[in-house]
Amino acid sequence: MPALRVGLFVTCLVDLIRPRIGFAALELLEAAGCEVVVPPTQTCCGQPGWNSGDRASARSLAERVIAEFEGFDYVVAPSGSCTGMIKRHYLKVFAGEGAWLARAEALAAKTFELTDFLASVIGLERVPGRYSGSITYHDSCAGLRELGIREQPRALLAKMPGVHLIEMKDAETCCGFGGTFSIKFGDISAAMAQTKCERIRASGAQAVVLGDLGCMLNIEGRLRRSGDETTRVLHVAEVLTAGT
Amino acid sequence: MQFASIHFKQRAAGALANERLQGNLRRFGSGFADKRTAAREAYGADAFEQLREASAAIRDRALSDLDAWLLRFELEATRRGTTVIWAEDADEACARALEICARHGLKKAIKSKSMLSEEAALNAALAAAGVQPIETDLGEYILQLADEPPSHIIAPAIHKDLGEVSELFARHHGSAPTDDIARMTREARDVLRTHFLSADLGVSGGNFLVAETGSVAIVTNEGNGRMVTTLPRVHVAITGIEKVIATLEDLSTLNRILARSATGQEISNYFSILTGPKRADDTEGPEHNYVILVDNGRTRFIGGELREMLRCIRCGACMNHCPVYQTVGGHSYGWVYPGPMGSVLTPVFQGLENALDLPQAATLCGACHVACPVKIPLPELLRTLREMQLERRLRPWGERAAFAAWAFTATRPRLYAWMTRVAARVLKGMGGRKGRIARLPLAGHGWTLGRDFPAPEGRTFRELYRAGVRRKA
Numbered sequence: 001m002p003a004l005r006v007g008l009f010v011t012c013l014v015d016l017i018r019p020r021i022g023f024a025a026l027e028l029l030e031a032a033g034c035e036v037v038v039p040p041t042q043t044c045c046g047q048p049g050w051n052s053g054d055r056a057s058a059r060s061l062a063e064r065v066i067a068e069f070e071g072f073d074y075v076v077a078p079s080g081s082c083t084g085m086i087k088r089h090y091l092k093v094f095a096g097e098g099a100w101l102a103r104a105e106a107l108a109a110k111t112f113e114l115t116d117f118l119a120s121v122i123g124l125e126r127v128p129g130r131y132s133g134s135i136t137y138h139d140s141c142a143g144l145r146e147l148g149i150r151e152q153p154r155a156l157l158a159k160m161p162g163v164h165l166i167e168m169k170d171a172e173t174c175c176g177f178g179g180t181f182s183i184k185f186g187d188i189s190a191a192m193a194q195t196k197c198e199r200i201r202a203s204g205a206q207a208v209v210l211g212d213l214g215c216m217l218n219i220e221g222r223l224r225r226s227g228d229e230t231t232r233v234l235h236v237a238e239v240l241t242a243g244t
Numbered sequence: 245m246q247f248a249s250i251h252f253k254q255r256a257a258g259a260l261a262n263e264r265l266q267g268n269l270r271r272f273g274s275g276f277a278d279k280r281t282a283a284r285e286a287y288g289a290d291a292f293e294q295l296r297e298a299s300a301a302i303r304d305r306a307l308s309d310l311d312a313w314l315l316r317f318e319l320e321a322t323r324r325g326t327t328v329i330w331a332e333d334a335d336e337a338c339a340r341a342l343e344i345c346a347r348h349g350l351k352k353a354i355k356s357k358s359m360l361s362e363e364a365a366l367n368a369a370l371a372a373a374g375v376q377p378i379e380t381d382l383g384e385y386i387l388q389l390a391d392e393p394p395s396h397i398i399a400p401a402i403h404k405d406l407g408e409v410s411e412l413f414a415r416h417h418g419s420a421p422t423d424d425i426a427r428m429t430r431e432a433r434d435v436l437r438t439h440f441l442s443a444d445l446g447v448s449g450g451n452f453l454v455a456e457t458g459s460v461a462i463v464t465n466e467g468n469g470r471m472v473t474t475l476p477r478v479h480v481a482i483t484g485i486e487k488v489i490a491t492l493e494d495l496s497t498l499n500r501i502l503a504r505s506a507t508g509q510e511i512s513n514y515f516s517i518l519t520g521p522k523r524a525d526d527t528e529g530p531e532h533n534y535v536i537l538v539d540n541g542r543t544r545f546i547g548g549e550l551r552e553m554l555r556c557i558r559c560g561a562c563m564n565h566c567p568v569y570q571t572v573g574g575h576s577y578g579w580v581y582p583g584p585m586g587s588v589l590t591p592v593f594q595g596l597e598n599a600l601d602l603p604q605a606a607t608l609c610g611a612c613h614v615a616c617p618v619k620i621p622l623p624e625l626l627r628t629l630r631e632m633q634l635e636r637r638l639r640p641w642g643e644r645a646a647f648a649a650w651a652f653t654a655t656r657p658r659l660y661a662w663m664t665r666v667a668a669r670v671l672k673g674m675g676g677r678k679g680r681i682a683r684l685p686l687a688g689h690g691w692t693l694g695r696d697f698p699a700p701e702g703r704t705f706r707e708l709y710r711a712g713v714r715r716k717a
Binding site: 055184 | 253256257260274567568571572601604605606607608609610611613614624627628629630631632633634635639643647648650651653654655657660664667668671680682687688689690691692693694695696697698699700701703704705706708709710713714715716717
């Protein structure tokens with residue numbers, strides 16, 4: 001069987017702020033036996049505009065993403081939030097438009113969040129990384145509630161003998177990021193992040209692991225501001241490729 | 245209540261700075277949500293999901309022919325001796341209620357919880373006309389003493405702690421302050437008992453209106469609702485037109501999901517189906533029975549992009565599951581309905597331009613949508629309201645310009661690549677040795693008020709990939 005051709009949608013946040021998450025995703029997909037292609041002109045999925053009610057900008061970006069990625073067998077992103085945009089919300093962006101809607105549906109059907117792809121589509125047996133330490137897992141909202149991602153990252157992490165998972169209380173409660181919400185309502189957002197940080201610390205885990213960079217920046221930013229210099233904040237792809 | 249939704253930001257800031265309130269909100273925490281989860285599991289998760297599906301369908305069926313079901317309700321209720329009155333808005337609802345008071349010479353009204361009476365500011369209207377309103381739901385009674393609006397639709401005084409209620413009771417009841425809850429409840433009961441027995445008007449809301457029998461169904465936990473609807477000689481139920489459902493069978497389905505979603509109870513302590521006034525052979529009940537059906541903005545939802553909102557059965561699950569509500573409390577929202585449901589209802593009832601922050605003050609985390617017993621897609625409705633705000637140019641020009649600039653750049657990959665390369669370097673520089681930024685300029689200021697911003701690595705992924713990098717550093 002020829003290798004699956006997978007288009008890696010890096011996401012705009014990873015591209016700008018944490019390229020290493022993108023490379024970790026790339027490594028995982030290759031470890032899964034995929035032929036990975038990174039379309040060089042990719043930018044943003046359009047979610048910031050869509051969530052803010054700016055249908056026009058969301059649409060112009062969605063058209064680009066569809067054109068760039070519809071040729072692959074699968075499209076994978078290291079983010080539940082961006083995947084949710086493509087998989088769920090593009091259908092609303094193009095609602096009632098025959099040709100574009102059909103293309104959006106086709107793309108949605110083959111687009112997956114990274115851990116969902118590895119655990120559900122590939123059934124990855126061996127995880128390349130080696131990690132040793134206690135972690136707690138934060139379920140990011142879009143991945144959890146739009147895509148049903150809960151067991152997938154835990155199943156992959158469970159394949160790493162050194163990983164000791166301690167569940168925190170309210171792991172499924174929003175960290176307060178919410179995209180532009182974090183800027184427009186900075187005080188409320190930070191207070192929500194504070195609650196999340198308290199839960200993380202109460203778990204006693206050395207690191208909080210999650211699947212979305214937005215939540216990572218929010219949680220790490222609040223941990224450091226509140227004087228916690230030690231709790232690590234890691235993308236699940238970083239843990240799954242640690243030490244490679 | 246005084247409408248103040250336009251000041252959400254300031255009110256939320258006040259709530260965040262109020263340590264006592266923060267303590268009370270934390271104590272409330274996920275209490276109701278945990279109870280709902282337990283009730284859902286006890287019912288069977290799959291069966292519960294089917295129940296949600298059925299409940300949404302029941303509400304949609306009624307709402308898709310709202311006019312027909314309302315007329316059927318009027319016909320059946322009238323046939324059984326109830327007087328049905330229609331009110332287009334809050335003022336008309338109050339005026340009709342006052343007419344009833346004048347007709348029967350009523351002087352004292354005991355009330356069970358009604359959010360519509362809050363919407364219509366009925367208490368103020370009654371008082372101004374010389375009819376003394378007495379709230380008899382314990383939470384509402386506490387708030388009437390405190391002269392405060394409710395902060396939650398089913399637990400109106402959830403923002404208050406024992407000490408505050410104790411002080412309030414001591415002041416108003418002239419008793420010694422106590423932290424003995426049973427004693428405080430007994431005190432309230434003693435005070436209310438006199439009112440129950442001396443009132444000539446009972447005002448209630450209505451959880452559901454059953455079209456096929458012309459009945460008003462009321463769900464309560466304290467028994468006060470039963471006193472209000474049976475003891476005084478006149479009973480007025482005041483409720484929104486969207487509360488109508490077709491049949492008693494529908495009622496039994498919705499009643500299975502309402503209390504479970506609200507408080508995690510299988511059924512509320514009291515559940516009344518009120519049909520007509522006291523009949524010749526009845527031992528109790530009001531001599532006269534009215535239902536005031538109020539629109540007050542509800543018809544604006546019909547047939548529009550926000551129509552699913554009318555399904556709402558006022559259980560409060562959305563606010564119980566809302567992390568924003570739990571952080572800033574109900575009063576921040578500035579009107580009768582807080583939390584996600586309020587952030588959809590208020591802009592429509594009061595005008596989009598008068599509640600600008602409400603649709604924005606959500607992370608769209610989806611917890612409300614998942615918990616909603618009638619599957620209202622609240623995050624999508626909030627997003628739609630944001631779209632309406634933009635269309636009506638109600639967002640600040642800076643924000644609109646920022647999105648236009650973002651779209652312009654992100655649809656031009658070469659420009660985008662260049663700009664992100666610059667941004668990655670500048671931000672990394674700002675992050676310094678610790679790799680984090682304590683103060684961002686412009687809009688980013690909102691972020692760094694309470695958080696650092698982790699600085700970028702310095703080069704973009706695409707630039708590294710183009711340079712042949714394939715593995716993380």
